[in-house]
Amino acid sequence: MVWLASVGVSRDSELPLTSQIQLAVKREISEGVLRPGTRLPSSRALADDLRVSRSVVVEAYGQLIAEGYLEAVQGSGTRVAGHLAPAPRVPTLLDEGRVPAVRWDLRTGGAVSAHFPHREWAGAYQRALRGVGRAELDYPPLSGVRPLREELARYLGRVRGVRTTPEEIMVVQGFAHGLALLCSALPRLGIATVAVEDPGLVRQHRFVREAGLPTVPVPVDGEGIDVRALARSGARAVLLTPFHQFPTGVTLSERRRAELVDWARRTDGYLIEDDYDGDFWLARRPHPLALQRMAPDRVVYAGTASKALAPVLRLGWLAAPQPLLAALERVRGERDLGAEGLTQLACAELLRSGALDRHLRRLRARYRGRREALGQAVQRYLPGTAVIGADAGLHAYLRLPPHTDESLLVAGALRHSVLVRGGREFVTLDRRPPPALVVGYAGLPTTALVDALRELGRVWAGQPHGRRVAARSA
Known part of the structure; x- marks a missing residue:
């Protein structure tokens, strides 16, 4: 040897x-x-x-x-x-790659898995494992195991108002996998361009382009995506986040919802609804239902277990209209042999037993407290800053006072061990929106979140405009 x-x-x-x-x-x-x-x-x-x-x-x-x-x-x-150990390379504030060691990380997509329900998941997995036979240990169906699709149809209808059946659901390995399948299926229906929200998740837009479909950015305002601009884009499919727009936090208005459905029917197009944080409505009023329920024949509803449970499960789902679902199944048959079955069966058991509902109830209470603490800290330490959008999801959009130098604030925050992203990082159109910060609050305890906002306030107050506003507030 x-x-x-x-x-x-x-x-x-x-x-x-x-x-x-x-x-x-x-x-x-x-x-x-x-x-x-x-x-x-x-x-x-x-x-x-x-x-x-x-x-x-x-x-x-x-x-x-x-x-x-x-x-x-x-x-x-x-x-x-x-x-x-080799020295780390110079970091950026992107989601990819290494980041500097900081005391407070306020980026979105924080450590939601810190609250993973270990005991409930272990119990669900054991119960699922005890029930498997020879058939369940064979290759899973391309669209996912039947028990999970049945439970998802019940759950999504009950909590999000989705109108679907087990036969119209495809289980995928996370949203990125589902989006890749969609990018291959849409051209088979004659759709060659995808419109995207701007501002939006730039990394996701790049993913669509790398999958072979050009993207057209469409501006977002206080009601959601601009449907008139969408109509001018020439696209026949649009990827959007109607529940809690990323990053602005805006909820798509009823008027825009109706306009979108009308646009999709007129153009023979499709709306791809990314319900990435739809489990987390934190406001104390009724939550908006899925856009999909208005037009199941024109909307692809996409969700995942990444924020409710943990990204490591690589578990997501698409509820798609039949023509598009058939194209998705053909694409998938050419690419893979389906998602891992035992995890699907465990998730079905978690849904069936009500354990997921109880887990999400606990999470919503925890995140509601953090969201409220964040709002109070913003008022105290960043005077003149507004928290935009609905009380929902796992991040907040902070619109800073006019004339604040956003890039200077982000850089200064990093020097003070606060890692946060500016709103302009998510814009691709040739425009300069008001200065803003996009703050994720899922990964920090409440006390640390308040400490981070206090430190941000110190950095902001040290800027010329911040000193003037602070003086007037005093």
Whole structure:
């Protein structure tokens, strides 16, 4: 057996054998082949492998330990030193890649999985596992296991007003997977362009383009997407977030809903409803129902378990009109063999037992408290700032006072260990909306959230306009 494949010696070299081993190990560490914490073979094993005296390896290891390249851990052998981890690259404020170590992370998509219902999920999984037979252990149906589709049809109808049947639901591996399937199915129905909200989730828009469909940005105002601008775009499909628009938090008005349905029918088009946080209506008044219920023949309803449970489950669903569902099934049959079945059965059991309802009730109470604390902290520490949109979801859109330098505030916040994104990061059209911050509050306890807003207020008050507003408020 070769114990350390990248290290070798040559007796024809002018360098001593010990030096050759040292140089080889240093090279492999510097090039990232030998990672921090990697356990090296014992001196005896490496000596046998290289056909050298054990004392040669002992001397080489000793020198590498003295120079800080290796560390000897009693009972655990010799390892590459942990402090040699590569320095992180310069971070950005995007959702992808590494981010700087900060005290307060206010980006959206925070650690919702911190509240994962471990006990309830384990119980649901065990009950589902006890009930599986040979058929359930075979390849799952392309559209998902029947029990989950039945429970989803009941649940979505009950809590979101979705008009669907188990036969019209496809279980997917998260929204990105469902969107990729849609991007391949739409051209088969003659639809070659997708309109998107602006501002919106830029990463999602890029995903659509990379899947082969051009996107057309359409502006959003206080009522939601501008349907007149959508009609001028020439698109016949639009991706939108009517419950709680991302990032502005606006709920699509009844007037715009009717206009959208009329547009879809006139153009023979489709509305793709991304109900990404529809489980979290936090206001103390009735919540808006799904857009899909107004036109099941023209709306694709998309939801996931990522925010209600955890992203790691990779579990989502599409409720689609029959022509589009048939195209989705054909596309999927060409690409994969369906989503993992046992997780689907466990989720069906979680829905059937009412455990998901109870879990979401607890989450809504927790997030309602954070949302209220955020609003109070904004009034106190960011005077003149308005929280825009509905009390819903897991983020808030803070419209800053006019003349605030948004980019300067974001950069200053980072220097004070607060990681937050500005509203203009989500805009693609050639316009400059009022300065704003997009604040996620799911990943921080209430006290930490208030502390982060206090620190943001200090940074804002240090700007020229902030000093003037603070002086007037005093």
